[in-house]
């Protein structure tokens with residue numbers, strides 16, 4: 001039975017800069033990482049291989065250099081890694097992204113029974129949290145979001161029980177397989193590849209599927225198939241900040257100065 005982890009290559013956000021002219025991310029020279037939530041999606045797939053013998057596959061849609069992301073998944077022990085890459089997939093919004101990912105999952109499920117699709121809760125660049133639910137709706141799968149624990153998996157009855165992490169409470173829910181699950185960080189602790197595992201992964205074939213494999217209508221993928229446009233991206237302007245007094249040598253005087261300052265700006269009521 002297949003367990004598919006969707007992983008996205010994202011820019012290391014501490015280094016991201018925005019082109020003020022085009023409102024797009026400046027991607028040249030930026031180091032990329034695996035979206036942090038997706039490392040947990042990957043780990044859970046691998047752990048289900050260890051515990052239940054499921055077959056873990058990593059799937060990513062992105063430019064050719066996203067192969068590096070999938071190679072990391074190979075080093076960790078996935079049975080297959082597939083990069084969905086084609087010029088016509090570029091510039092996709094969440095609708096078009098989930099269309100391509102769902103189509104690849106459907107293709108894999110023609111060959112082998114599908115058990116679980118894992119996605120991260122959200123990415124750290126797009127931040128929409130829409131792609132996992134988008135995949136589920138397209139494939140008609142149950143969706144269990146914000147999962148922080150797999151409570152029980154019954155492969156005979158084909159049912160899964162999970163714990164969802166919600167604001168101030170947990171919720172236990174059950175669903176039939178196949179299912180789409182989005183995961184949060186508390187689910188597990190991702191493993192690290194050893195040096196020999198990394199070296200071995202250098203020789204592994206990462207498969208690339210372009211649109212000749214998926215056969216999607218080019219009007220429905222990439223920029224053409226994306227009704228959402230990011231019209232503006234900007235960093236909110238911040239004041240320079242002001243250092244008040246000498247908090248180490250004169251904490252009382254500094255506190256008084258701060259109170260005066262806040263009172264003068266009408267930010268404090270006494």
Ligand SMILES: Cc1cc2nc3c(=O)[nH]c(=O)nc-3n(C[C@H](O)[C@H](O)[C@H](O)COP(=O)(O)OP(=O)(O)OC[C@H]3O[C@@H](n4cnc5c(N)ncnc54)[C@H](O)[C@@H]3O)c2cc1C
Nearest residue numbers: 006007008061093094119120122123126127128129130131
């Ligand atoms: C700064 C920024 C803002 C954006 N804003 C929007 C917006 O408002 N609306 C919009 O429609 N698009 C937006 N996009 C485009 C968006 O990046 C793409 O649609 C992207 O492919 C998926 O959206 P996301 O990153 O928000 O994913 P999310 O929905 O947050 O991702 C959830 C999970 O889905 C899986 N996943 C997502 N993308 C991939 C992938 N390419 N390959 C494999 N798995 C994947 C991962 O498991 C991930 O953890 C934005 C992009 C950027 C960089």
